[in-house]
Amino acid sequence: xxxxxxxxxxxxxxxxxxxxxxxxxxxxxxxxxxxxxxxxxxxxxxxxxxxxxxxxxxxxxxxxxxxxxxxxxxxxxxxxxxxxxxxxxxxxxxxxxxxxxxxxxxxxxxxxxxxxxxxxxxxxxxxxxxxxxxxxxxxxxxxxxxxxxxxxxxxxxxxxxxxxxxxxxxxxxxxxxxxxxxxxxxxxxxxxxxxxxxxxxxxxxxxxxxxxxxxxxxxxxxxxxxxxxxxxxxxxxxxxxxxxxxxxxxxxxxxxxxxxxxxxxxxxxxxxxxxxxxxxxxxxxxxxxxxxxxxxxxxxxxxxxxxxxxxxxxxxxxxxxxxxxxxxxxxxxxxxxxxxxxxxxxxxxxxxxxxxxxxxxxxxxxxxxxxxxxxxxxxxxxxxxxxxxxx
Amino acid sequence: xxxxxxxxxxxxxxxxxxxxxxxxxxxxxxxxxxxxxxxxxxxxxxxxxxxxxxxxxxxxxxxxxxxxxxxxxxxxxxxxxxxxxxxxxxxxxxxxxxxxxxxxxxxxxxxxxxxxxxxxxxxxxxxxxxxxxxxxxxxxxxxxxxxxxxxxxxxxxxxxxxxxxxxxxxxxxxxxxxxxxxxxxxxxxxxxxxxxxxxxxxxxxxxxxxxxxxxxxxxxxxxxxxxxxxxxxxxxxxxxxxxxxxxxxxxxxxxxxxxxxxxxxxxxxxxxxxxxxxxxxxxxxxxxxxxxxxxxxxxxxxxxxxxxxxxxxxxxxxxxxxxxxxxxxxxxxxxxxxxxxxxxxxxxxxxxxxxxxxxxxxxxxxxxxxxxxxxxxxxxxxxxxxxxxxx
Numbered sequence: 001x002x003x004x005x006x007x008x009x010x011x012x013x014x015x016x017x018x019x020x021x022x023x024x025x026x027x028x029x030x031x032x033x034x035x036x037x038x039x040x041x042x043x044x045x046x047x048x049x050x051x052x053x054x055x056x057x058x059x060x061x062x063x064x065x066x067x068x069x070x071x072x073x074x075x076x077x078x079x080x081x082x083x084x085x086x087x088x089x090x091x092x093x094x095x096x097x098x099x100x101x102x103x104x105x106x107x108x109x110x111x112x113x114x115x116x117x118x119x120x121x122x123x124x125x126x127x128x129x130x131x132x133x134x135x136x137x138x139x140x141x142x143x144x145x146x147x148x149x150x151x152x153x154x155x156x157x158x159x160x161x162x163x164x165x166x167x168x169x170x171x172x173x174x175x176x177x178x179x180x181x182x183x184x185x186x187x188x189x190x191x192x193x194x195x196x197x198x199x200x201x202x203x204x205x206x207x208x209x210x211x212x213x214x215x216x217x218x219x220x221x222x223x224x225x226x227x228x229x230x231x232x233x234x235x236x237x238x239x240x241x242x243x244x245x246x247x248x249x250x251x252x253x254x255x256x257x258x259x260x261x262x263x264x265x266x267x268x269x270x271x272x273x274x275x276x277x278x279x280x281x282x283x284x285x286x287x288x289x290x291x292x293x294x295x296x297x298x299x300x301x302x303x304x305x306x307x308x309x310x311x312x313x314x315x316x317x318x319x320x321x322x323x324x325x326x327x328x329x330x331x332x333x334x335x336x337x338x339x340x341x342x343x344x345x346x347x348x349x350x351x352x353x354x355x356x357x358x359x360x361x362x363x364x365x366x367x368x369x370x371x372x373x374x375x376x377x378x379x380x381x382x383x384x385x386x387x388x389x390x391x
Numbered sequence: 392x393x394x395x396x397x398x399x400x401x402x403x404x405x406x407x408x409x410x411x412x413x414x415x416x417x418x419x420x421x422x423x424x425x426x427x428x429x430x431x432x433x434x435x436x437x438x439x440x441x442x443x444x445x446x447x448x449x450x451x452x453x454x455x456x457x458x459x460x461x462x463x464x465x466x467x468x469x470x471x472x473x474x475x476x477x478x479x480x481x482x483x484x485x486x487x488x489x490x491x492x493x494x495x496x497x498x499x500x501x502x503x504x505x506x507x508x509x510x511x512x513x514x515x516x517x518x519x520x521x522x523x524x525x526x527x528x529x530x531x532x533x534x535x536x537x538x539x540x541x542x543x544x545x546x547x548x549x550x551x552x553x554x555x556x557x558x559x560x561x562x563x564x565x566x567x568x569x570x571x572x573x574x575x576x577x578x579x580x581x582x583x584x585x586x587x588x589x590x591x592x593x594x595x596x597x598x599x600x601x602x603x604x605x606x607x608x609x610x611x612x613x614x615x616x617x618x619x620x621x622x623x624x625x626x627x628x629x630x631x632x633x634x635x636x637x638x639x640x641x642x643x644x645x646x647x648x649x650x651x652x653x654x655x656x657x658x659x660x661x662x663x664x665x666x667x668x669x670x671x672x673x674x675x676x677x678x679x680x681x682x683x684x685x686x687x688x689x690x691x692x693x694x695x696x697x698x699x700x701x702x703x704x705x706x707x708x709x710x711x712x713x714x715x716x717x718x719x720x721x722x723x724x725x726x727x728x729x730x731x732x733x734x735x736x737x738x739x740x741x742x743x744x745x746x747x748x749x750x751x752x753x754x755x756x757x758x759x760x761x762x763x764x765x766x767x768x769x770x771x772x773x774x775x776x777x778x779x780x781x782x
Contacts, residue, residue: 126651191634197655198625204651243582258686260682264581326717
């Protein structure tokens with residue numbers, strides 16, 4: 001690997017844990033490929049108790065990573081869920097043992113298209129096998145095996161993290177005591193796929209993408225990836241939130257200048273979102289992870305009936321949606337709840353009233369935090385975990 | 392102009408009427424530039440009556456044109472509003488004289504960035520002055536002067552066409568007997584601006600855009616323009632419409648193939664929308680017209696109070712929205728109606744229940760057509776036009 005290639009690979013110098021799993025047995029992917037060995041990069045917070053009964057797996061979203069509550073190693077910004085993770089917080093690190101792993105196909109240390117294909121000695125690029133949410137979850141299960149954790153106290157996550165939560169509950173019901181899918185759905189909708197496809201086309205159409213081998217060419221498809229991020233970012237916010245934050249306010253100017261610079265604050269904000277994103281994310285990972293989301297459809301994977309995915313489940317569920325989330329609207333969460341009710345599962349459901357859109361799960365939303373806290377308290381009691389302050 | 396340049400300029404050989412207006416006086420644009428002479432390309436349908444009282448101006452949307460009911464000269468497809476224009480139809484060409492002009496800044500024959508800047512002998516590109524909805528309307532008013540039409544019986548249009556309708560009513564109340572803004576708003580919202588900005592960035596980031604001088608370079612930013620169209624196209628449809636049309640159906644394959652081809656029908660559809668669009672539209676025009684939409688804010692232009700734009704208006708309004716339109720939701724139409732009510736204007740308002748999203752105004756929507764027809768019948772009677780079949 002030459003120096004420029006190394007310099008472009010953020011995974012190489014990521015702080016935290018990295019474990020190589022497989023090759024015996026390799027990970028059998030949904031596409032039929034056997035992947036192994038493969039790497040999983042992860043962070044942990046808190047301490048696993050002697051009964052190994054207080055582990056919480058946090059599943060991250062499309063552009064998230066394992067740095068739930070650590071400063072991001074590239075941007076230096078606080079971890080993406082610092083809001084609720086820490087001593088005494090909702091995800092109390094004095095009480096629970098938190099694990100968060102970079103998803104398979106990601107670019108923060110877990111095996112993904114940015115890595116070197118052992119067969120060729122060159123970065124995988126588009127020859128990396130296409131992965132699914134199921135593959136991500138099976139890789140996480142292998143990580144738990146490695147950590148000696150038989151059952152999770154809870155698996156939770158928002159957006160694509162919620163996909164993984166549902167997949168965990170469906171595939172490993174005996175390994176999950178409780179599950180919290182947040183701002184999620186049991187399948188990726190046509191509109192969801194459409195937005196992902198716009199982002200992918202923006203990347204694939206960038207000449208610097210170089211057929212996926214941009215690392216080897218010393219280039220990066222910054223422009224395409226930035227446009228993809230911009231388009232996606234709009235879907236994370238509600239119209240009301242955009243209006244409240246920016247309205248039609250102008251950027252650093254008293255009146256229209258009649259040009260194509262960022263005239264409005266919302267343009268400047270979006271451009272900033274696009275340009276900072278490319279520093280921390282890999283374009284091919286973006287292709288692979290969005291594709292994994294598109295493939296997600298839990299009902300089809302269970303004979304066309306979503307309830308079948310949860311038949312006889314012992315898992316305690318808490319399904320949470322946000323009223324202004326138009327990417328994964330409440331009706332999608334309701335469909336999950338209906339399926340769980342149909343199999344008499346233990347489920348509670350809360351639609352949090354918020355005008356912050358899909359991103360609400362990452363933000364300061366007291367009602368959401370109170371809901372999550374209440375559910376975890378109840379589940380902890382049922383699991384026989386010590387009360388707060390007693391451990 | 393060399394041959395390849397000519398071949399790339401669709402405007403040069405457009406069928407229909409073209410009139411050169413100005414230079415005395417030139418068109419004073421909102422940005423302060425005097426434009427003149429300038430060309431307006433337009434189509435007419437039906438016959439102007441002797442009293443010159445039966446003229447209807449149809450205003451087209453962002454990617455529309457003057458071919459309301461003629462086959463499109465590039466694609467050969469039926470005119471974009473053939474559904475309601477023709478003998479005996481809602482916009483009855485045996486009764487009314489219809490005019491539709493390509494907007495200033497467009498690429499179908501009216502003066503726009505694709506044209507030759509007389510000062511340099513090269514295509515304007517980004518040196519073309521930025522235009523506004525007000526500029527488009529003032530250019531249309533000059534066309535009406537040229538045609539000898541003092542007052543329109545009606546001005547109507549959907550989406551950006553509705554912006555022009557509102558601008559007409561506000562700027563030339565004495566020249567408008569009735570006005571029908573459809574699926575529109577009195578201002579472009581932060582979310583609207585954000586989606587436009589994504590499209591513009593896709594174009595500006597395409598290396599074949601060549602700083603806006605792609606014509607001179609013998610190139611076209613096809614890829615960026617296609618991505619812009621794809622992103623915009625999602626906003627024209629409701630989630631329900633996308634689900635009904637495509638759902639998660641696969642494209643010409645029984646099962647997942649685990650790749651980045653158009654696996655789902657919705658992807659194939661979007662790619663088709665992008666790739667056919669670039670044959671008929673100019674990237675720079677896309678930049679200019681989206682910018683004109685962004686600048687639109689009728690309240691700010693009238694001291695911050697929308698009602699001021701219509702004080703004492705003699706115009707009869709019919710405001711129409713569609714229940715599943717999330718690009719220009721009903722609340723935006725309601726804001727227009729409230730402003731009109733505040734100045735005791737003559738206004739009727741209908742929210743058409745439809746799951747077709749913003750594009751409903753272009754589609755077979757019986758309730759919409761009945762609403763429009765009923766309003767026009769009433770207005771025609773008040774205007775003293777002969778009844779249907781009496782002319």
